[in-house]
Amino acid sequence: MKAFLRSRPVQHLMAILIAGWLKLCRDTLRWTVEGEAQAQAVWDSDSGAIFCVWHATGPLGPKCWPQGPGRQEMRCLISRSSDGEFMAMTMNKMGYPAIRGSSQKPSDKTKHKSGERAFRDMVRWVREGGAVSITPDGPRGPAEVMQPGAPTLARMTGAPVLLCGLSSRPQIRVGSWDRTIIPLPFARAAMVWDGPHYADRDDDLEAMARDWGARLSAATRRAEAILDATGGE
Numbered sequence: 001m002k003a004f005l006r007s008r009p010v011q012h013l014m015a016i017l018i019a020g021w022l023k024l025c026r027d028t029l030r031w032t033v034e035g036e037a038q039a040q041a042v043w044d045s046d047s048g049a050i051f052c053v054w055h056a057t058g059p060l061g062p063k064c065w066p067q068g069p070g071r072q073e074m075r076c077l078i079s080r081s082s083d084g085e086f087m088a089m090t091m092n093k094m095g096y097p098a099i100r101g102s103s104q105k106p107s108d109k110t111k112h113k114s115g116e117r118a119f120r121d122m123v124r125w126v127r128e129g130g131a132v133s134i135t136p137d138g139p140r141g142p143a144e145v146m147q148p149g150a151p152t153l154a155r156m157t158g159a160p161v162l163l164c165g166l167s168s169r170p171q172i173r174v175g176s177w178d179r180t181i182i183p184l185p186f187a188r189a190a191m192v193w194d195g196p197h198y199a200d201r202d203d204d205l206e207a208m209a210r211d212w213g214a215r216l217s218a219a220t221r222r223a224e225a226i227l228d229a230t231g232g233e
Helices: 008-028 036-043 055-063 082-093 109-127 149-157 205-229
Strands: 030-034 049-052 074-078 098-100 131-134 161-173 181-197
Touching: 008 055, 008 082, 008 181, 030 205, 036 161, 036 181, 049 149, 055 161, 055 181, 074 082, 074 109, 082 098, 098 109, 109 131, 109 149, 131 149, 149 161, 149 205, 161 205, 181 205
Parallel strands: 030 181, 049 131, 049 161, 074 098, 074 131
Antiparallel strands: 161 181
């Protein structure tokens, strides 16, 4: 059964269905947004940008970044695992091409080479004025622990980093390591922006990852609190 579900035709069909579901949610969720002006300044610039959401809230991410003429084109960092292949297909159908790699430290030479290639691709893309979306605790966690990939990319490119806390009510929580959110059409949702942040050459990347991770978690808790205060209605 697992081999059947991971076959190319089945994953292609599932990607179409899930992309359609996420588009429906994107277009019907009723949003409350905080800090949009600071994000807008980055959107309106012609420089590259780095966008971070926690892995659990990734399905809500496509609403965050405006698309269209005069906007930075967004690409998503997605792991090279079999699950990542499915996610890359889904996001591509949403209009967000993938850069394949991982924000985690690679555990073998093959992954190391893949990670280096993905990082080079991201540096080139952001320096050329593109935007990249990263789930900095992915692909396997620990949940809400930021890896140093985003600060390192920020230091290499000089690009601004936007952190975005997301939540929705009602929602479905998947029984995965991060308890991924599955939004429901016409639900309420909240988006809380923090940043932009920058990394200087002399900054401690590990300390920066801890600080940005704490800020991203705080923004996520704030998004949840906004919906809790209204009962998700």
